[in-house]
Amino acid sequence: MGTGPKEVTMKSIKRETMSKQVVDQIIELLTSGQLHPGDKLPTEAELTDKLFVSRPVLREALSSLETMGMIQRKTREGTFFSNKIGSKPFSIMLALSAGDIPAVMDARMSLELGLVTMAAEKITDSQLEQLAEVLRATSLSKQGYVGLDKEFHRTIAYSANNPILEGSIDPLLNMFDEIEKQIPMMDRDHTATMREHQAIFEALQQHDPLAAHSAMYHHLNHVRSKVLKSLG
Secondary structure: OOOOOOOOOOOOOOOHHHHHHHHHHHHHHHHHEEEEOEEOOOOHHHHHHHOOOOOOHHHHHHHHHHOOOOOOEEEEEEEEEOOOOOHHHHHHHHHHHHOOOOHHHHHHHHHHHHHHHHHHHHHHHHHHHHHHHHHHHOOOOOOOOOOHHHHHHHHHHOOOOOHHHHHHHHHHHHHHHHOOOOHHHHHHOOHHHHHHHHHHHHHOOOOHHHHHHHHHHHHHHHHHHHHHHOOO
């Protein structure tokens, strides 16, 4: 006597997994030499046909690539690989790791800890005033402070005055923006962000690299734990 079908356990295919696969395929056009920086990509219709994905999945992937500066979308002209990709290998590596949130968080921590240490030695009075203005604006904006948070970290990064590392911080912060959009507002802690940013600012004011490193590590470790808990 036959038995019924056995029960099996399978993981559902996540939408972001499909989007990540599309990102990988588009990047491969570049890394394989089929297309080059500045070249026009196939149309959306052609890409959906070749990749066997829906328009929403394709557009999600293209938005991620645009955020990282990999592509440019021009009205009535189409989508093009950026002309500057060849000078930004970090953007390619970041695009290929887009779905690996822990790796993105670790990369951000590694980069910003070095930048804040250098910034403590090099930051100017005008840059400190700029940070102070961002802090004041953040204190008054409990709902829409994500952009101000990004500006705070970006200002510190540029205060390190290292053109090589400056080319890495913007795509990384843009990538984190996309991650942070997935975090419910109720899981965000405006008070903790203000307190931690203030500690970083005070260490920079004192031009104390060790204190700045410690304050940034405490802040980013808290952010990493919050993100992984919220999205895990």
